[in-house]
Amino acid sequence: MSLDRTGTQMNSFDAGSRDASHEIVRLIERDWDGKHILVVGDVMLDKYIQGTVERISPEAPVPVVQASQRTQRPGGAANVAMNIVGLGARASVIGFIGDDEDGASLTDLLEVGGVDARLLAVPQTPTTSKLRILSGSQQIVRLDIETKTLRPEKAYKNLIEEVRKLLHKADGVILSDYAKGTLNPEVCQTIIGDANDAGLPILVDPKGRDFLRYRGATTICPNLKELGLALANSEGSVDSLLDEGQALVSKLDLDYLTVTLGEHGIAVLHSHAPRFHVPAIARQVFDVSGAGDTVIATLALSVSSGFSINDAAHLANVAAGVVVGKLGSVPIARHELVAALIEFSGTEIHEKTLNLARLLVRAAEWRAAGHSIVFTNGCFDILHVGHITLLEHCRRLGDKLVVGINSDTSVSALKGPDRPIVGERQRARILAALAATDAVVVFEAATPIDLILALRPEVLVKGGDYTEDTIVGAPEVRSWGGRVVIVPTVEGHSTTSIVRKLAVKDDA
Structure with a gap:
């Protein structure tokens, strides 16, 4: 067993072993129903138009897509919340939308999906949306509607008030930062301070170069490119970036840094211990969009359930392997994680x-x-x-x-x-x-x-x-x-x- 910063006893398993995986599956199926994760950040609406291309436009040298299907899904922080619900837990999401049709659609989708949506409408700003036009599985073009400017001061005060209403009900907090203006430094530090006072783990999916705004979180979960930007070392090798990233743990008062490495898996960096590496699971990859949302959701549920960060990283790695086999930002479901974990660890007889x-x-x-x-x-x-x-x-x-x-x-x-x-x-x-x-x-x-x-x-x-x-x-x-x-x-x-x-x- 190990202890986290709040003194809570942590479960410790070798997630690659049969007995450990059997126990982890049992805990996922038994305990996650009772967990509640609060997600704060940049919500958005992902829109898709799918069709076929049969000719080039006579007006310009561009393909003409004959549309056959239109779909909409929660994206960004909203997709993180959908992943948490898909994994069997409860989720509340807080963020900004516009007073527009996309904001209403996003709210409806979240409510239908079982998410407690606390979305704050800000006048004169649009709901962040991304429209992808595809031919088959090939993306032709993407149209983004967004604002990255700061909202009025009153909007941020309302957001923090909404967070404080829910903190006492939560088992963990996720800051999902897509650099759309929701998580400014003051908001981040206020929520992190409140979460630490409440003894809650707080996990951050970051954007941009400024990781100082996340100081004091349990962990920050950048991908390798994001870590390179934060370190001003975008040309460094994987090992050099991870070595430099290890120094951020103490500098930012983190428990650990969790770095997603794409096809190389996940690395967990501690300030005074060797790095822990989970190699990627070989899967056919169709679409990596949304994989980071699944990783942070799985990590948050695992850590809030008392799993060690090493075992949480194992689970997140298995979960990421599931969602990259889907087209678009589609949240994971608990039965998919359980099935993948059983397949990966060879525990099928035990789990039957x-x-x-x-x-x-x-x-x-x-x-x-x-x-x-x-x-x-x-x-x-x-x-x-x-x-x-x-x-x-x-x-x-x-x-x-x-x-x-x-x-x-x-x-x-x-x-x-x-x-x-x-x-x-x-x-x-x-x-x-x-x-x-x-x-x-x-x-x-x-x-x-x-x-x-x-x-x-x-x-x-x-x-x-x-x-x-x-x-x-x-x-x-x-x-x-x-x-x-x-x-x-x-x-x-x-x-x-x-x-x-x-x-x-x-x-x-």
């Missing part, structure tokens, strides 16, 4: 065995991604070809397969005192190792009806000589529009027959 609370979180994440859930249940005592056939059939009926297994106590009550042959933990682990299964959950009752009612699967499957009238949960599944499927048993294959054969051999 869940209690009911974590299964319901996982199910919500699957459904948010558009997946249907299949459920089956049984004792699965001594796994045999009949079981495998059932599970493979189940897998073809939907996107995700959840297997409920009777606990040892439940099996004994159903099958007799000599059963089960294999304990519930071993049975669960064997089932989790199968490619067909996505989750395994143990239930104590004689029937899985409570589990079915909580999970609400789209498909309920049972093997054997059942009819729909005799399958537990069938009426309930049909009541919410689900299907009930019966898979015939494989003749000659059952746990009972295996036990009898073994008994005959023992007697011989």
